[in-house]
Amino acid sequence: MKLLVLFLTFVKIGGFSFGGGYGMISLMREEVLSHGWLTEEEFLSFVAVSESTPGPLAINMATFVGSHEGGFAGALFATIGVIVPSFTVILAIAALLRNFLKYSAVQGILLGVRPCVVGLIAATGLSMALSQLFGIEKIGEFSPDWRGVAIFLVLVLTHLILVKLKKKPPPVGMILFSAALGIIIYGLF
Amino acid sequence: MIFPLFCAMLKIGLFTFGGGYAMLALLQNELVEKKQWLQREEFLDMIAVAESTPGPVAVNSGTYVGYKIAGVWGALAATFGVCLPSFVIIFAVSLFFDRFLRLRAVAYAFSGIRVCVLYLILRTAVTLFKELEKTPFSMTVFGLVVAGMLCASLFASNFSTVLCILAAGAAGLVFCTVRRKAREKK
Structure with missing residues (x-):
């Protein structure tokens, strides 16, 4: 039963994530939190590991959450689940609908979906930042983690300096840097 | 054809960090330039389709490329190949x-890393926002989604990502149809 739930949940995640990478972050978070599979903290740690290991973020997350919930079989069902919608849709397009992108209905739908996905990523990032850094999960709550806020500010500052120097801050590099900051700041204070 | 395709995709799955878009450069180098299995134009079509359909860009492009090169079995081999390294690792x-x-130093390190993930997500949102075509319609959708989701989270009420995407798609469809009708009248 658990395997079926895992499979179906990840079919849903695969079927409704647009735009690659963090396009799935909002739905993935909603599902793993509402099923009680992960806490917000675990979710963020899993994203970090998925980002620092090779392969697509969505596949890594599916395998990780699946394994956490149901061992090897869980990992397998979740990973296959997240692939199934992509695979079917793309096969149908490649085989049957060569002019898929030229249909005006498809263009119309994408016109709405694109800004929606960007909004979902932004709002997910903001609401996680509010709860993790400032302890605001509901309106009226406020218990900030100043060490986290400090790390966040250092990362943003580093990002801005690197961009000013015409360098693109590498995600894995930033993760390693934040790990060092975490050991220093949480270890000392 | 199937086995070399599987191996090529396995290699791509193993050496891509950070998801779909990073992978496109590798795919192009391997399939278009080195192996010449795909024409440049087909590759560009593939990117457009992979970006506009649901699911991870890596899986979408793997399936598409595999099908173009060797049919349904090619699609299966390519998708399996690109996902296998992720799964094993x-x-x-x-x-x-x-x-x-449970190691103390690791726990501290992850306290820092979790903050970094927040930064990475917000950074992605900023990049995507800059790339977004800014029309009154797209900005309205963007604003409503951000406001709706933040309010739902602050007032602890339910928010459904799926419904939100469906509604945005429907709104886009209606907007497009109305705009076309208006143009036809002129």
């Missing part, structure tokens, strides 16, 4: 992760 990591997190 992450499964291995997941076996030790809980124990690993």
Whole structure:
């Protein structure tokens, strides 16, 4: 039963994530939190590991959450689940609908979906930042983690300096840097 | 054809960090330039389709490329190849992760890393926002989604990502149809 739930949940995640990478972050978070599979903290740690290991973020997350919930079989069902919608849709397009992108209905739908996905990523990032850094999960709550806020500010500052120097801050590099900051700041204070 | 395709995709899955878009450069180098299995134009079509359909860009492009090169079995081999490294590596990591997190230094490091993930997500949102075509319609959708989701989270009420995407798609469809009708009248 658990395997079926895992499979179906990840079919849903695969079927409704647009735009690659963090396009799935909002739905993935909603599902793993509402099923009680992960806490917000675990979710963020899993994203970090998925980002620092090779392969697509969505596949890594599916395998990780699946394994956490149901061992090897869980990992397998979740990973296959997240692939199934992509695979079917793309096969149908490649085989049957060569002019898929030229249909005006498809263009119309994408016109709405694109800004929606960007909004979902932004709002997910903001609401996680509010709860993790400032302890605001509901309106009226406020218990900030100043060490986290400090790390966040250092990362943003580093990002801005690197961009000013015409360098693109590498995600894995930033993760390693934040790990060092975490050991220093949480270890000392 | 199937086995070389599987191996090529396995290699791409193993050496891509950070998801779909990073992979497109590798795919192009391997399939278009080195192996010449695909024409440049087909490759560009593939990117457009992979970006506009649901699911991870890596899986979408793998399936598409595999099908173009060797039919349904090619699609299966390519998709399997690109996902296999992820699966093996992450499964291995997941076996030790809980124990690993119990080490004090690691727990501190992850307290920092979690903050970094927030930064990475927000940074992606900023990049995508800059790339977004800014029309009154797209900005309205963007604004409503951000406001709606933040309010739902602050007032602890339910928010459904799926419904939100469906509604935005429907709104886009209606907007497009109305705009076309208006133009036809002129």
